[in-house]
Amino acid sequence: MWFWGSAGFASGAFKDAVSHHGSSKQDFFTEGHLQDLFDALHAFDTIDDRNRDAAVEILRQIAELLVWGERHKNEAFFDIFCEQNILSYFVDIVSQPRVANAVKVQLLQTLSILVQNTHRKTAIYYLFSNNYINTLLRTPYDFSNEELVAWYVSFIKGLSLLVNHDTVKLFLNKRAPSFPVFSEAVKFFVHRDSMVRTHVRTVTLSIFKIREPVVEEFLVRHSAFFSHIACYLRAQWAERCRGLRACRRLSPRYHASTTTSTSSRSAASASPCGRDTPGTAACVAALKSGFSECEEFLFYIQDIFGIGVEAYNTLLVERLLLYTYLPLLVGCLCRGAPRETTVRRFACKTIRQSAACSQDSSLQTQRSRDVIVDSPCASTTEVVGSQFVRRRGSHPHLSTYFSICI
Known part of the structure; x- marks a missing residue:
C-alpha cells in the first residue's frame, strides 16, 4: 500500500516503523521501534485523507x-517521548484544518490511554507542563462526530483524576483566564449520550473535591454552572410532568373518567379500547427511563453537597430554589388544574424524595415537607419566598433548603 506524505516517507520511514508490528515482542517493544515511529510521524508534511490510515x-x-513502558517501569520509553517533544507535535496535528476526524480520535485515544496509565510524578508533570494539555482542550473539534466526543470527554475525565493539590497550578493559576479541564467538560453536561454525561459529572466532582482557594475562587466567580444544574433538573422534571399528562391522556381509564355517563364508562372499560395500547406502553417505558435519570441526577447533587464546601452548597441551594423548586414543583401545586392529581402527586413526591436525598433526617426537614404538602398554595409560596430572602446565606445543605419553609 502506498501512503502519501513527504517525498521519501511512503517507501521508507513508515514501512520501517510498522514492519515490527507482526514481529516478536522482543522486536516490537523496543526503544528503537518507538524512535522509528516518532521519525515516521515527523516525516509527514501534512496529515490528510491520503495518509490518515498511516x-x-x-x-x-x-x-x-x-x-x-509505564507498566514495565521502563522509563526510557517516556524519556524518548519527552526528548522528541511529541506532545507539541500532537498539538500541531489537531490544529491542522485538513486532519481527518479519524486521526484526531486516535490521538485523543492515545492521550487518554497514556494519561490513565501514567503514575510517575515526573511523567505527570511533563504531560501537564508547557500548557500543551490546555491548548489541546481548547482546540476546535468537530463535535458532531460522536466517537470524537466520547474520547474527548474520556480524555478530560482521565485528566481530572490527576488534578490535585500539587498539579492544579499547572492547569489554573490566579493569572489564568480559564480552567479548560472544567470549562470544556461542562459544555457536554446535557449531552444526549448518557456515558458522556456521566463522565462530565465525574469531572466536576473531581474538581469540586480540590480544596484549594484558587479553585474555589474560580468556581464561585464562574458560578453559571450551578444554574445549569438547576435548569437541567427542572427540564427533566418538566419532561416527566409532560410524560405523565401524555400517559394519562392515552390511558383508557382517563377517557372513562371524563365521561359523565355511567353507561359510557362501562362501555369504555368493556371495549377493546379499554386495554392499554402500544402507545401507552411506550409512554410508560419512557417515563421509567426518565425517572431513573432524575434519580441519578439527585444522587449527583447529593454528592456535591456531601463534599462540604459551603460556598458551592450555598450557590447550589439558591439556584435550585430559584430555577427549579419554586417555579416548577411549588408552581405545580399552586397553578395545577384541580383534576391534574397525577402531576400534583408527582410534585409532592418529588419534594419528599429531594428531602430524603439529604442525609439530615431532622425534625425540621419533616416539618418542612409537611408545610410544603399541606399548606395552602398561596401561603406556601409566600412563606418559601420570604424565608429564602431572609435566610438565603444560612443553608449549606439540601435539608436546610427544605427547613426554610418552616
Missing part, C-alpha cells in the same frame, strides 16, 4: 509502546 496506525502503536 497516521492512525503510528499513533496507535505509540500508545501501545508507551503504556508497555
Whole structure:
C-alpha cells in the first residue's frame, strides 16, 4: 500500500516503523521501534485523507509502546517521548484544518490511554507542563462526530483524576483566564449520550473535591454552572410532568373518567379500547427511563453537597430554589388544574424524595415537607419566598433548603 506524505516517507520511514508490528515482542517493544515511529510521524508534511490510515496506525502503536513502558517501569520509553517533544507535535496535528476526524480520535485515544496509565510524578508533570494539555482542550473539534466526543470527554475525565493539590497550578493559576479541564467538560453536561454525561459529572466532582482557594475562587466567580444544574433538573422534571399528562391522556381509564355517563364508562372499560395500547406502553417505558435519570441526577447533587464546601452548597441551594423548586414543583401545586392529581402527586413526591436525598433526617426537614404538602398554595409560596430572602446565606445543605419553609 502506498501512503502519501513527504517525498521519501511512503517507501521508507513508515514501512520501517510498522514492519515490527507482526514481529516478536522482543522486536516490537523496543526503544528503537518507538524512535522509528516518532521519525515516521515527523516525516509527514501534512496529515490528510491520503495518509490518515498511516497516521492512525503510528499513533496507535505509540500508545501501545508507551503504556508497555509505564507498566514495565521502563522509563526510557517516556524519556524518548519527552526528548522528541511529541506532545507539541500532537498539538500541531489537531490544529491542522485538513486532519481527518479519524486521526484526531486516535490521538485523543492515545492521550487518554497514556494519561490513565501514567503514575510517575515526573511523567505527570511533563504531560501537564508547557500548557500543551490546555491548548489541546481548547482546540476546535468537530463535535458532531460522536466517537470524537466520547474520547474527548474520556480524555478530560482521565485528566481530572490527576488534578490535585500539587498539579492544579499547572492547569489554573490566579493569572489564568480559564480552567479548560472544567470549562470544556461542562459544555457536554446535557449531552444526549448518557456515558458522556456521566463522565462530565465525574469531572466536576473531581474538581469540586480540590480544596484549594484558587479553585474555589474560580468556581464561585464562574458560578453559571450551578444554574445549569438547576435548569437541567427542572427540564427533566418538566419532561416527566409532560410524560405523565401524555400517559394519562392515552390511558383508557382517563377517557372513562371524563365521561359523565355511567353507561359510557362501562362501555369504555368493556371495549377493546379499554386495554392499554402500544402507545401507552411506550409512554410508560419512557417515563421509567426518565425517572431513573432524575434519580441519578439527585444522587449527583447529593454528592456535591456531601463534599462540604459551603460556598458551592450555598450557590447550589439558591439556584435550585430559584430555577427549579419554586417555579416548577411549588408552581405545580399552586397553578395545577384541580383534576391534574397525577402531576400534583408527582410534585409532592418529588419534594419528599429531594428531602430524603439529604442525609439530615431532622425534625425540621419533616416539618418542612409537611408545610410544603399541606399548606395552602398561596401561603406556601409566600412563606418559601420570604424565608429564602431572609435566610438565603444560612443553608449549606439540601435539608436546610427544605427547613426554610418552616
